Amino acid sequence: MKWAACTPPYFRFAVKVPRAITHEAALRRARASLERFLAEIAGLGEKRGPLLLQLPGSHVFDARVAGRFFELLRASHDGPVVCEPRHASWVTAGADALLTRYRVARVAADPARASGLERPGGWPGLVYYRLHGSPRTYWSRYDAVFIDALARSIGSLPASVEAWCMFDNTASGAAIENAHQLRART
Numbered sequence: 001m002k003w004a005a006c007t008p009p010y011f012r013f014a015v016k017v018p019r020a021i022t023h024e025a026a027l028r029r030a031r032a033s034l035e036r037f038l039a040e041i042a043g044l045g046e047k048r049g050p051l052l053l054q055l056p057g058s059h060v061f062d063a064r065v066a067g068r069f070f071e072l073l074r075a076s077h078d079g080p081v082v083c084e085p086r087h088a089s090w091v092t093a094g095a096d097a098l099l100t101r102y103r104v105a106r107v108a109a110d111p112a113r114a115s116g117l118e119r120p121g122g123w124p125g126l127v128y129y130r131l132h133g134s135p136r137t138y139w140s141r142y143d144a145v146f147i148d149a150l151a152r153s154i155g156s157l158p159a160s161v162e163a164w165c166m167f168d169n170t171a172s173g174a175a176i177e178n179a180h181q182l183r184a185r186t
Contacts, residue, residue: 004047012049014082014128014164015041023056027069038076050080050105050128050164057113061089063098070102080162082107082128091116099123110134126162127154131178133169141174142167144181151185 003013018037021030041048051073073081083090083099084107091114099106099122106121110131120127129150133140142150154163165182167175 004044007047012047013044014049014052014166015044016052016054022053022059026059027053027055027065030069031072034072035076048079050082050126051077052082052084052107052128052130053104054084054107055086055090057086059085060087061085061092061095063094066095066098067102070098070104074102080126081105082126082164083122084109084130085117086113088114088116090114091121096121111137124161127157127164129154129163129165131165131167131169133171133174138169138171139174140169141172142169142178142181147178147181147185151182154182154186 021033025033081104083104090106103123103125105123105126105128108120108129109117111134112118131142132138157163167178169175169178
């Protein structure tokens with residue numbers, strides 16, 4: 001894949017699972033779409049990082065549906081997976097147990113759509129922050145206090161835990177600045 005060839009050796013891509021699987025199919029009857037998606041990104045090879053499952057705010061945690069999907073996913077993909085739910089029902093011991101069982105980390109998001117979703121959860125072997133900008137989503141720049149706290153949080157993780165941080169406050173160009181600030185502190 002051209003993207004893999006055009007990036008430095010240490011670079012890895014976080015790849016978002018298509019909306020057709022996460023939103024339209026709501027993780028149901030996704031075998032064909034998932035197989036096609038995994039085949040399409042196979043060219044990234046060793047540069048493929050976490051797969052991101054971003055769920056709509058209406059997606060209530062259902063252990064049966066989520067378990068079936070993660071079982072299907074894990075039958076074809078052994079790499080890192082993160083889930084960004086946007087419904088409070090995903091901040092429960094049952095949801096965390098299911099995510100842990102399938103080695104899926106729950107994204108720590110800002111702004112969080114429900115209490116608890118601002119903190120990482122699920123499988124503890126991976127921590128993934130997805131920061132959209134606050135208070136104005138996609139526009140707001142994070143201040144030094146926020147970046148310092150984030151750097152301390154990431155810095156306190158055990159060496160065995162992989163950490164990712166994606167800044168999505170791109171509308172004003174703040175994402176690059178915030179990423180550089182975080183990089184300088186970690």
